[in-house]
Amino acid sequence: MIFEIDNVELYYDEKPILKSVYLKAETGKITGLLGRNGSGKSSLLKIFFGTLKPKYKLIRVDGQPLLKSFYKTGTIAMLPQFPLLPPTIKMQKPFELYEVDFGEFCELFSEMKSKNNQRIRELSGGEQRIIEIYLVLKRNVNIVLLDEPFAQLSPLMIEKFSTIIQKEKEQKAIIITDHRYEAILDISDDIYLFQNKQSRIVNSRLELTNLGYLPS
Numbered sequence: 371m372i373f374e375i376d377n378v379e380l381y382y383d384e385k386p387i388l389k390s391v392y393l394k395a396e397t398g399k400i401t402g403l404l405g406r407n408g409s410g411k412s413s414l415l416k417i418f419f420g421t422l423k424p425k426y427k428l429i430r431v432d433g434q435p436l437l438k439s440f441y442k443t444g445t446i447a448m449l450p451q452f453p454l455l456p457p458t459i460k461m462q463k464p465f466e467l468y469e470v471d472f473g474e475f476c477e478l479f480s481e482m483k484s485k486n487n488q489r490i491r492e493l494s495g496g497e498q499r500i501i502e503i504y505l506v507l508k509r510n511v512n513i514v515l516l517d518e519p520f521a522q523l524s525p526l527m528i529e530k531f532s533t534i535i536q537k538e539k540e541q542k543a544i545i546i547t548d549h550r551y552e553a554i555l556d557i558s559d560d561i562y563l564f565q566n567k568q569s570r571i572v573n574s575r576l577e578l579t580n581l582g583y584l585p586s
């Protein structure tokens with residue numbers, strides 16, 4: 371499947387944030403978004419998901435315009451920057467809500483198995499994030515949006531999730547943004563740089579340096 375967002379125009383209090391932004395994601399591909407702080411990456415993900423209304427945008431799925439908020443279709447999942455899970459529920463509960471196999475999770479993350487009776491608020495920030503990323507990635511949807519999944523993860527966890535993301539892309543389109551640009555460059559099939567309120571495809575690390583995103 372091909373997912374496109376086109377002609378995005380976003381203003382906050384009349385201040386332009388995004389202008390004529392275009393982005394494409396495809397089943398079988400990881401699309402990485404890079405850009406300086408405040409360049410509009412999170413806003414674009416929220417607009418795609420449907421929780422932020424811009425002045426203008428057009429979303430197409432396999433060429434057909436999508437006329438309702440994407441999240442209302444039940445075919446998209448998003449990991450926002452902020453915590454997703456209610457703090458008082460027990461760790462195992464959201465697996466039922468998201469219809470994700472808890473046993474498989476425990477096999478992959480054996481260190482989390484003994485914590486299955488703990489409440490979300492009793493886990494570390496990184497442990498909570500591990501559960502959230504896993505749930506969003508494993509949901510039965512067509513497209514997954516990940517906003518800074520790696521921010522609280524240790525290097526080994528970043529590697530582990532990079533592997534899971536690469537496996538999940540076989541059935542899904544995945545859009546990911548993170549300031550750990552090495553990890554993003556490693557796993558992404560396509561990279562967009564957000565700059566000057568616009569998005570552009572970049573093809574090499576040198577281009578990212580020449581465009582002033584990476585230090586020379």
Ligand SMILES: Nc1ncnc2c1ncn2[C@@H]1O[C@H](COP(=O)(O)OP(=O)(O)OP(=O)(O)O)[C@@H](O)[C@H]1O
Binds near residue numbers: 387406407409413
């Ligand atoms: N609710 C809001 N009201 C007003 N301005 C906002 C709001 N949310 C974001 N902005 C502004 O919009 C711009 C883009 O923000 P956004 O969070 O999309 O950037 P980002 O590229 O995801 O940044 P970061 O990498 O730092 O998370 C920023 O200048 C920010 O100050």
